[in-house]
Amino acid sequence: MKDPARDRFPAYLPLWYRAFLRFRKTYRQTATRLAESAAAKRPLDPLLADGAAASHQDDGANPADALTKCAKWFEEDLQRPDVKAVADRILALKAELDARGLRSTNTAGNFLSREYHAASERGKLWENAWVIRHADLRPGQRVLDVGGASTLFSFYLASLGCEVAVVDNDWANCGTLFNATYVAKRMGWRLRALDRDVQRPLPFPDASLDRAFSICVLEHLPPRLRQGVMKEIGRVLKPGGIAGFTTDYDEVRPVLLTDKGLRFAYKSKLERDVIRPSGLELFGAAHWVDACSRESFLGAFFLAKPSR
Numbered sequence: 542m543k544d545p546a547r548d549r550f551p552a553y554l555p556l557w558y559r560a561f562l563r564f565r566k567t568y569r570q571t572a573t574r575l576a577e578s579a580a581a582k583r584p585l586d587p588l589l590a591d592g593a594a595a596s597h598q599d600d601g602a603n604p605a606d607a608l609t610k611c612a613k614w615f616e617e618d619l620q621r622p623d624v625k626a627v628a629d630r631i632l633a634l635k636a637e638l639d640a641r642g643l644r645s646t647n648t649a650g651n652f653l654s655r656e657y658h659a660a661s662e663r664g665k666l667w668e669n670a671w672v673i674r675h676a677d678l679r680p681g682q683r684v685l686d687v688g689g690a691s692t693l694f695s696f697y698l699a700s701l702g703c704e705v706a707v708v709d710n711d712w713a714n715c716g717t718l719f720n721a722t723y724v725a726k727r728m729g730w731r732l733r734a735l736d737r738d739v740q741r742p743l744p745f746p747d748a749s750l751d752r753a754f755s756i757c758v759l760e761h762l763p764p765r766l767r768q769g770v771m772k773e774i775g776r777v778l779k780p781g782g783i784a785g786f787t788t789d790y791d792e793v794r795p796v797l798l799t800d801k802g803l804r805f806a807y808k809s810k811l812e813r814d815v816i817r818p819s820g821l822e823l824f825g826a827a828h829w830v831d832a833c834s835r836e837s838f839l840g841a842f843f844l845a846k847p848s849r
Contacts, residue, residue: 548654551644553723554716566714576798588764588814589800591807598830608675608825611805612839613832615667628670631697638696643724646691651713652720664839668756669694671841672785675825678703682751685743685777687770688758690717690734691724699730703752707734708743739770745777748846753777753784757839759815760788760802768818775819781848783824786815790838804838806831811842821846 550559603614605621618624638645644652648661673694678684680702689695690709699705711717721734735744739762753774759767774784788811790802803811808829816823821844831838 549652550716551652551720551723552642554719558716558719562711562714562716569712569714573798580798585796586764589796591801592809594806595808595831599832604826604828604830606826607828609823609827609829609842610840611828611831611833612664612667612841615664615671615839618671619663619667624670624674627674628666631666631669631673631693634697634700635693638724641727643727644691644720645693645696645724646717649713650692650717651715653715665693665757668787668839668841669697672754672756672787672843673697675843676752676754676783676785678752683749685745685750685753685774687739687753687755687774689754689756690721692756694754694756695721695732696724696728696730698754699725699732700728703731705730705732706745706750707732708737708739709734710736710738740766743773743777747776748779750777751779751782753782754786756787757789759786760790761799763799764810764814767814771815771819775821775846778821778846780846782846784819784821784844784846785841786844787839787841789840790833792836802838804831804833805829805840806838816844819844 550562603617604610619628635645646652647657648665649656678698678701682703684698684703684705686692686695686698686705686707688709690707690711695705695707707721709718718734718736721732724730725732725734737744755770755774759770762770778784788803790804792801794801803815805811824843824845827842833839
């Protein structure tokens, strides 16, 4: 049985960096508790409300031509030859990293084996493969990943020969940023992991990036912060550039500093918090039907910056 203390960090993480992460974890937990206590005494921010829900539909048909869609049909999608080819390469990359003793995060965004769940990993495989398949990625492109340090998604982008910048703040305090840099150096990838709070502007010039991604991150941000992040993504993306996103929704997610997430049934919220602030337009065919359960949701959507 693995020692939980050892399982928390990759084995090659220096002791001084582990100590720093433990200190930051304590600091962040204290700050979060104080913020939640203060938030509980204030009226609920109206932006946290989900608004009027569209009816949850279950038409049973997988919209094969849609890029924007919910994940109800993820197992079927993973068997499509084009998507399966990407998924197989992602799994092969994970096997290669494992064989080299290099770590990637689980769906919970950490390295803990107890938080590795096969069902969740299948959903994450769909997210990664679906977005990569439809993003028209090519070697040499400058790519941004918001919140994906040490994920298989960002590692796969780097393995394609893209120049990848990952903006993250290692909220789990488990060494994802150090690990991303370490793995990239060992693999010879052009990947930079930037320890940066997304409340700050993105450190890139206007119209400087070919692609931008955020995989199941936006739903964990408060609405006003989401809007700011999306405005920044729209700013740094080149005309004609594509942005790919996945989001989820959890009925029991606490509503204090964040909310229950993003889903197609609340499309007005997606429009308000994500699409309109970015200045981007829908890319590809869309099937906005929310066919997932009322308790939870997972979906992908694509936006693009209009060409001049």
